[in-house]
Amino acid sequence: MTEPFLRIRNLSASFRGYLGDLSALDNVSFDVARGEFVCLIGPSGCGKSTLLRIAAGLLVPSRGEILLEGQALRSPQKRVGLVFQQPALLPWRTVRDNIALPLEMMKLSPADIQTQTADLLALVGLAGFEQEYPIHLSGGMAQRTALARALAQNPEVLLLDEPFGALDALTRERMAAELLHIWERDQRTVLMVTHSVEEAVLLADRVVVLSARPGHVVEIVEVTLPRPRSPALLTTPELQRLAGHLREALSGGNGDTSVS
Amino acid sequence: MTSHNARKSNGDYRQLPIRHLPFYLLSVGLALLVWQMGVQWIADAPRRFLLPMPGEVLARFIELATNGTLVQHAGVTLLEMGLGLLTGTTLAVLLGYGVAHSKLLAYLLEPVIVTSQAVPIVALAPLLTVWFGPKLASKVVVCALIVFFPILVNVVAGLKGIDPRLRDLFRMLEAPWHKVLLNLEIPAALPAFLAGLRVSGTLAGMGAVVGEFVASTQGLGYLVKQGQNLYDLPMMFVAIITLMVIALTVYGLLTLVERRARRWNVQDMTTADGEEPA
Numbered sequence: 001m002t003e004p005f006l007r008i009r010n011l012s013a014s015f016r017g018y019l020g021d022l023s024a025l026d027n028v029s030f031d032v033a034r035g036e037f038v039c040l041i042g043p044s045g046c047g048k049s050t051l052l053r054i055a056a057g058l059l060v061p062s063r064g065e066i067l068l069e070g071q072a073l074r075s076p077q078k079r080v081g082l083v084f085q086q087p088a089l090l091p092w093r094t095v096r097d098n099i100a101l102p103l104e105m106m107k108l109s110p111a112d113i114q115t116q117t118a119d120l121l122a123l124v125g126l127a128g129f130e131q132e133y134p135i136h137l138s139g140g141m142a143q144r145t146a147l148a149r150a151l152a153q154n155p156e157v158l159l160l161d162e163p164f165g166a167l168d169a170l171t172r173e174r175m176a177a178e179l180l181h182i183w184e185r186d187q188r189t190v191l192m193v194t195h196s197v198e199e200a201v202l203l204a205d206r207v208v209v210l211s212a213r214p215g216h217v218v219e220i221v222e223v224t225l226p227r228p229r230s231p232a233l234l235t236t237p238e239l240q241r242l243a244g245h246l247r248e249a250l251s252g253g254n255g256d257t258s259v260s
Numbered sequence: 261m262t263s264h265n266a267r268k269s270n271g272d273y274r275q276l277p278i279r280h281l282p283f284y285l286l287s288v289g290l291a292l293l294v295w296q297m298g299v300q301w302i303a304d305a306p307r308r309f310l311l312p313m314p315g316e317v318l319a320r321f322i323e324l325a326t327n328g329t330l331v332q333h334a335g336v337t338l339l340e341m342g343l344g345l346l347t348g349t350t351l352a353v354l355l356g357y358g359v360a361h362s363k364l365l366a367y368l369l370e371p372v373i374v375t376s377q378a379v380p381i382v383a384l385a386p387l388l389t390v391w392f393g394p395k396l397a398s399k400v401v402v403c404a405l406i407v408f409f410p411i412l413v414n415v416v417a418g419l420k421g422i423d424p425r426l427r428d429l430f431r432m433l434e435a436p437w438h439k440v441l442l443n444l445e446i447p448a449a450l451p452a453f454l455a456g457l458r459v460s461g462t463l464a465g466m467g468a469v470v471g472e473f474v475a476s477t478q479g480l481g482y483l484v485k486q487g488q489n490l491y492d493l494p495m496m497f498v499a500i501i502t503l504m505v506i507a508l509t510v511y512g513l514l515t516l517v518e519r520r521a522r523r524w525n526v527q528d529m530t531t532a533d534g535e536e537p538a
Contacts (some may be wrong), residue, residue: 058428076431088425092447092524101443105433133524153433 003070004031005189006055006157006182010064012077013050023214024050027064030159030208035187039200041246042218048193050214052159055191056082068157078106081155085162087142089134095145096121096130101155111211120148123182140171143176151182160192164199176202177231184228197246201239202229211250219249312494316499320494329483334502337480340396340468341506345461352408353453356415357445373412381406382470389474399471399479406467407460414456418449451525454518461510463526465503480506 013025024047032038040048053059055066057076065072068079089098099120103113121127124144134142143163150158163179164172176199183190183203194200200207200222209218223242225233233239292314299313312320324330355373359366385402392398422444430440470479480499487496 056428056432058431076428076434078432078434080432082428082432084425086425088423088429090426090444090447094524101429102433104443105435105439135525 003067005034005036005069006032006191007067007070007196008032008051008064009067010054011051011054011061011066012045012063012214013059013061024213025061026216028210028215028217029064030217032191033070034189037183037190037203037205038192039204040191040210041195041200041207041250042086042195042215043250044195045211045213046210046214046215047213048210049161052161052191052193055157055159056080058082059226078102078153079156080081080159081150081153081157082145082159083146083150083161083163085165087134087139087146089137089145089149091134094133095137095141098134098145099148099152101122103147116152120152121149124148125178126159138171139167139176142165143175147179147182152219157189157191160190162193162195165195172196172199173231175233179203180229180231189245197243198234198239200246201225201242202230202231202233207246216232218252221246221249263516265500278383309491309493310471312497316494317497320492321498321501324495324498330498330502333478333480333499334484334506336478337465337468337472338506340399340403340471340479341464341510343400344467345407345464347400348404348407348460348464349411349457351404352411352456353415356412359412360416360419373409377409381467385470385474389471394475394477398474399468399476402471403464403467406463410459410463411453411456414452418452419445421452422448450521451518454514454521458511458514458518461514462507465510467508469503 008028008030011025012023013030014023017068024045028047030038040051042048050059054061057073057080058210060074065074066197067073073080090101093101096117099117100113103116108116117130118127121130124147126141126148129137129141134195136147137145143166147163160179164175167175180203189244190201191202194203197207202225204223207221207223209221210216211218221242225238225242295311299308299311303311303509306443321330355369381402384405388401388405389398392401410473426444426448427440430444469481470478472479473485476482476485477488480503483499484496487493487499493515
């Protein structure tokens with residue numbers, strides 16, 4: 001077998017808390033193939049976000065490592081992009097200039113920046129809003145901007161940390177549909193944390209179920225639904241069956257059935 | 261809806277100064293009137309020199325303004341303020357950046373800086389005059405010392421208050437330190453810095469006058485002292501009022517700069533909030 005694209009190997013992480021060390025991740029291992037969409041689900045505090053922060057190079061694991069094409073991710077790098085749960089935009093920059101930030105850092109010419117930002121604005125449905133400041137944006141629009149900014153970096157791996165977690169249900173569903181559309185267009189490797197099982201099944205090729213703290217892999221579920229997919233699938237028995245299965249796996253992992 | 265049409269509605273700070281100007285003028289005018297009439301009614305002629313009437317002050321003002329005295333002394337004070345502000349601000353910004361970025365520097369400097377604030381600058385001024393001479397330098401140093409602290413505190417607070425996720429973002433973009441400085445730290449800390457500068461700008465006037473009180477041959481503080489020695493109370497009033505006008509102008513200008521720098525923070529209730537583009 002060849003080296004997998006993204007390899008999470010024996011990953012453990014703990015934090016120093018008031019009551020001694022707090023273990024967040026316990027020996028987590030799984031692989032992600034190039035171009036694969038993998039969702040991570042698990043109860044709150046199971047270390048999903050910690051895993052993403054490690055993959056982003058922002059956090060050093062206490063044991064184990066994450067390898068990208070055989071190379072350990074030990075510091076932040078441009079090959080990996082991250083979208084936080086909160087959009088984290090620069091409030092003094094307009095939508096357009098926020099999206100242009102990674103391009104500016106890459107020292108692209110103003111003309112290239114112009115065309116690329118225009119493409120990205122159109123891609124995330126923000127054409128016409130480029131001159132707005134983040135304070136004027138709704139949650140969904142701000143998160144679109146953050147997504148476009150992460151895409152501008154053109155990362156090989158896109159990490160999404162509950163990107164729709166702060167949005168209302170309707171906006172959330174629409175954003176999921178758009179993400180699906182964007183992913184099916186350029187098939188970028190995505191590792192996404194979510195707490196919605198339906199969202200995970202709709203989007204992912206595989207879903208990794210983590211247990212409660214300290215998180216370990218309970219089960220990895222293959223999502224066999226054909227592509228291209230659309231939110232219309234959400235009501236199909238096929239998807240519901242998989243979602244039900246995931247719920248069971250989650251409750252088996254921690255004895256707590258609430259996952260939202 | 262875009263953000264360009266609702267600027268007239270409630271909470272638009274940009275209209276405040278203009279809308280309040282007539283009231284401001286009215287209030288100042290009333291105060292002057294009470295002053296004038298109060299002196300006229302209450303004080304008998306021999307004691308009137310203790311509180312000159314607005315008319316006398318105005319006459320002295322015109323006299324000092326036209327013969328160049330006022331311009332010369334105000335110019336000296338403004339120069340002291342400007343140089344002091346420049347020195348103090350530069351020092352505070354550099355040290356603030358250092359303290360915000362280096363724990364070691366913070367541990368080493370913070371106690372010294374905080375303790376130094378317990379020293380009344382007025383008590384220090386004579387010493388500084390001995391050290392730096394009775395000319396410009398000593399006043400600039402007094403100014404710089406007064407100006408330093410509010411800016412340092414604000415710069416450190418501004419830099420430390422930056423959203424850690426924004427710092428993470430720049431780390432992930434592998435941005436070198438100078439790009440982080442230019443694209444994140446300066447714009448993020450600018451409002452706090454300007455707020456500090458606004459406070460310091462008015463303090464600078466105090467620094468200059470304190471320095472001039474100790475030893476000087478020119479400056480508005482010198483005019484006040486001279487007025488005291490000569491019992492020329494109208495001149496004292498002219499100097500004091502000029503100092504007040506300078507402080508208000510500096511404060512006003514810096515407030516304007518601050519608002520311009522925060523254009524992006526204009527709250528506007530009628531924009532796209534809640535509406536998703538199709």
